[in-house]
Amino acid sequence: MVDTASAPASKVDVEGITAHIAADPYIRGLREGTVDLSWFRAEPGQGVWGSWGVKAQPSRRGLTLMDIDKASGEEPGPIGPSVTAPRGGGLDPEAGQTPWEINSKWELWAENLTSLYEESCSRQWNATADIEWRNLEPLPPDMERALCQFCTFLTMAEYLATDVLAPWLPKFNTYFHEIKLFIASQAMDEARHTEVFRKRIFANGGGMGMAIKLGEALAAIQPYVDASGKVANDTGSPLASNALFDNWRDVSYCIHVVFEGAVLSIFRYGEFLCNTDVDKQIFRMVMQDEARHVAYGSMHLKYLLENAPDPDLQRIQIHEIADMAEIFFLQLFFLQPATIESCAILAGHGVDGIAKGIESYKTLYSKMRGEYLSRIAAAGLDRSDRCLFPAELPF
Numbered sequence: 484m485v486d487t488a489s490a491p492a493s494k495v496d497v498e499g500i501t502a503h504i505a506a507d508p509y510i511r512g513l514r515e516g517t518v519d520l521s522w523f524r525a526e527p528g529q530g531v532w533g534s535w536g537v538k539a540q541p542s543r544r545g546l547t548l549m550d551i552d553k554a555s556g557e558e559p560g561p562i563g564p565s566v567t568a569p570r571g572g573g574l575d576p577e578a579g580q581t582p583w584e585i586n587s588k589w590e591l592w593a594e595n596l597t598s599l600y601e602e603s604c605s606r607q608w609n610a611t612a613d614i615e616w617r618n619l620e621p622l623p624p625d626m627e628r629a630l631c632q633f634c635t636f637l638t639m640a641e642y643l644a645t646d647v648l649a650p651w652l653p654k655f656n657t658y659f660h661e662i663k664l665f666i667a668s669q670a671m672d673e674a675r676h677t678e679v680f681r682k683r684i685f686a687n688g689g690g691m692g693m694a695i696k697l698g699e700a701l702a703a704i705q706p707y708v709d710a711s712g713k714v715a716n717d718t719g720s721p722l723a724s725n726a727l728f729d730n731w732r733d734v735s736y737c738i739h740v741v742f743e744g745a746v747l748s749i750f751r752y753g754e755f756l757c758n759t760d761v762d763k764q765i766f767r768m769v770m771q772d773e774a775r776h777v778a779y780g781s782m783h784l785k786y787l788l789e790n791a792p793d794p795d796l797q798r799i800q801i802h803e804i805a806d807m808a809e810i811f812f813l814q815l816f817f818l819q820p821a822t823i824e825s826c827a828i829l830a831g832h833g834v835d836g837i838a839k840g841i842e843s844y845k846t847l848y849s850k851m852r853g854e855y856l857s858r859i860a861a862a863g864l865d866r867s868d869r870c871l872f873p874a875e876l877p878f
């Protein structure tokens with residue numbers, strides 16, 4: 484029970500607030516039996532009420548967002564209005580303006596965005612029950628140690644995507660619900676990835692390995708960046724305050740295209756590296772989610788380059804951000820000693836096979852680079868003679 488005698492007196496004037504509400508003309512009318520009903524009587528489509536008479540038909544998978552767009556005719560236009568309203572909604576005549584930060588379709592759209600969100604919902608899985616944890620087999624101690632270090636690294640990488648992307652949710656105009664829903668679903672995907680790698684670390688006799696040093700990866704950019712101010716600050720903290728993440732275009736390029744493109748290659752490599760069915764299953768499951776995140780990023784890049792009002796400037800600026808992102812993720816991922824060595828032990832089937840494993844790791848890297856370059860080329864960005872991922876790892 485709360486000790487009211489020692490609790491500080493409330494500064495809130497509850498009685499005053501109640502009296503203020505009660506004095507409102509509409510509330511007074513309700514007490515007297517009068518109702519408003521202006522929204523109810525408004526003619527659909529004339530501003531106050533949105534639409535009426537729409538009866539969307541479920542398609543093969545069920546009732547999708549594509550089905551309701553088709554039935555309602557509420558496909559997104561090029562600009563979202565400066566109000567807080569669902570697309571197609573009417574407005575309270577007294578509603579104020581909302582200055583959303585991201586209002587243009589070209590700034591956020593991808594032709595596959597709506598269907599990617601639907602896919603995300605239908606392919607959610609459960610790290611507790613959908614992995615055959617009971618079938619996990621013991622690994623030789625050096626292999627378990629290497630896999631736990633690799634999973635520790637991946638656990639941290641998963642935080643990065645959510646920590647950078649989720650704060651952008653309130654910046655998108657509510658008119659473009661698709662991007663809000665998709666990024667929310669991605670945050671859930673990344674949470675599940677952190678969860679599944681954490682569970683794997685503690686499920687087979689191993690334990691949590693060494694955390695990677697993010698600050699060093701940030702500092703690695705410094706010597707390569709000119710004095711234009713596009714410099715990473717070496718705070719050692721998550722990247723949210725970094726110059727790499729000034730706007731959604733840059734965020735999406737860095738995270739969805741460079742970072743998650745690399746993660747997707749690493750997950751595919753993880754499936755190849757693992758010798759047990761359960762470990763392979765984990766990498767297969769995370770891979771299907773990751774492919775969606777990369778698919779959004781690639782298709783958004785394409786949409787942006789094709790639809791921005793200033794495509795030439797966009798292209799120049801994306802190249803600049805790509806320069807930094809490639810160096811940053813090269814350092815963060817592919818040159819981390821504990822990551823190189825843990826992967827090499829797994830690929831070499833033990834610490835004695837590490838030399839052979841390092842060759843395999845270099846092949847993974849070259850594959851990742853090739854996949855990245857073809858992905859962005861398909862989106863309309865050619866970095867074949869500018870890419871700062873070296874063609875081969877120099878060791």
Ligand SMILES: [Fe+2]
Nearest residue numbers: 641672673676
């Ligand atoms: Fe992930």
Ligand SMILES: [Fe+2]
Nearest residue numbers: 644743773776
């Ligand atoms: Fe992801």
